[in-house]
Amino acid sequence: MTARLELTIQSIEAARRQLSLPVCDVADLSFTRLALERLADALRRVPCVVVMGEVNSGKTSVANRLIASSVLPAAVIANTAIPVRLHYATSVSVAMLTADDRRVIDPLDPVLDLEDFNVEAIEVGLPEPRLKSFDLIDTPSKGDLTALADESDILIWCTNATRAWTETERRKVMEFPARFRRSSVLVATHADALSAEECDRVLERLNEATADLFSTVVLVSAAEDVLPPLQVAGHASPQIAALQARLDFLISRFSNRRARVGEQLLRRVARMSLKTLPEIDANSANQQANRECELAHALLSRLANYTALHRRVA
Structure with missing residues (x-):
C-alpha cells in the first residue's frame, strides 16, 4: 500500500468517526457513514496478480519466486489443474471452493482428489511477507483463462524461452482485457537452456513482438527453481530481482491509481451529503444546533475538496 492510498483510507476513517459524533447529529448521515465504511473497505483490497501460461511454461515456479517461497501444501501441488489463489495468513491454511460452498481442508493431506468434490478453485493462506501487498493466482494451462483475467489486476504471462511466444499464446493474450496492456509482464522461462547470445536475440524479438501487449519482458532461468527461498538465500538473482x-x-502504480479513484468517490459522497444538511440559520435561537450544523458543513466541505496531494505524505 502506497503512502497516498494509506493516507486516503486514514482520512476516510477519521471522517466516518467524526460524523458519528453527537456534534454532527443535525441530519441523517447514516448513508454517508455507510458509504465511507464501504469505500475504505474497498480501498484496502490488495491487487490480484494472475500467473498464466501454456503447458510446461514454468508458471508455478515463477509464482513461487514472486512470493519468495517454494513451500506449498501437498494437496495443492497435487492439483495443479485447478486455479490456486494465494493470500497472506498468519499460518498455513487451505480451503476448497465449489459453486456454493467453501470447505477448509487439511494442508498436510498428501493425496486429495478434489475432482470428487467438484472444486472450482483452491484458496491457500501462507505466512509469506510479500503476500501482504498482493494476492496471487496460479492458473491451470487449460480452461477459461479469460474469466480469471477479468477477476485480476496484474498479469504475469509465462512463456518457454526455447520456443517463446507462439501464435496460440498471442491469440490467448489478445482475448484478455485491454487494461492489462500497461499492467502485465511477459516472463520467458528456462533461459538457462540458451546461450547468452541466444538470450539477447530472444529478448529483442519478444520486446518487438509484444510491445503492445506487455509493459516489460523478463528472462528467468529454470535452474533458479532449485535455490532455497530468497529469505534463506539472503538475496535474489538479478533476473528474479x-x-x-x-x-x-x-x-505501487495500481495503489496510487486506486487512491485517485478513492479520492474522487470521497468527494462525490461528501457533495451529495452536503445537500442533505439543513441551512445554517444565523437568526436561530438554538445556538447548539447552529454549532452542530457548522461543524458538519465544515467537515463535509473539506471532504468535498479532498485530495491527498494537498497534504504532506510522510
Whole structure:
C-alpha cells in the first residue's frame, strides 16, 4: 500500500468517526457513514496478480519466486489443474471452493482428489511477507483463462524461452482485457537452456513482438527453481530481482491509481451529503444546533475538496 492510498483510507476513517459524533447529529448521515465504511473497505483490497501460461511454461515456479517461497501444501501441488489463489495468513491454511460452498481442508493431506468434490478453485493462506501487498493466482494451462483475467489486476504471462511466444499464446493474450496492456509482464522461462547470445536475440524479438501487449519482458532461468527461498538465500538473482521489482512497481502504480479513484468517490459522497444538511440559520435561537450544523458543513466541505496531494505524505 502506497503512502497516498494509506493516507486516503486514514482520512476516510477519521471522517466516518467524526460524523458519528453527537456534534454532527443535525441530519441523517447514516448513508454517508455507510458509504465511507464501504469505500475504505474497498480501498484496502490488495491487487490480484494472475500467473498464466501454456503447458510446461514454468508458471508455478515463477509464482513461487514472486512470493519468495517454494513451500506449498501437498494437496495443492497435487492439483495443479485447478486455479490456486494465494493470500497472506498468519499460518498455513487451505480451503476448497465449489459453486456454493467453501470447505477448509487439511494442508498436510498428501493425496486429495478434489475432482470428487467438484472444486472450482483452491484458496491457500501462507505466512509469506510479500503476500501482504498482493494476492496471487496460479492458473491451470487449460480452461477459461479469460474469466480469471477479468477477476485480476496484474498479469504475469509465462512463456518457454526455447520456443517463446507462439501464435496460440498471442491469440490467448489478445482475448484478455485491454487494461492489462500497461499492467502485465511477459516472463520467458528456462533461459538457462540458451546461450547468452541466444538470450539477447530472444529478448529483442519478444520486446518487438509484444510491445503492445506487455509493459516489460523478463528472462528467468529454470535452474533458479532449485535455490532455497530468497529469505534463506539472503538475496535474489538479478533476473528474479528484476521480476520482483517490476511487480512491485505495478502494485505501487495500481495503489496510487486506486487512491485517485478513492479520492474522487470521497468527494462525490461528501457533495451529495452536503445537500442533505439543513441551512445554517444565523437568526436561530438554538445556538447548539447552529454549532452542530457548522461543524458538519465544515467537515463535509473539506471532504468535498479532498485530495491527498494537498497534504504532506510522510
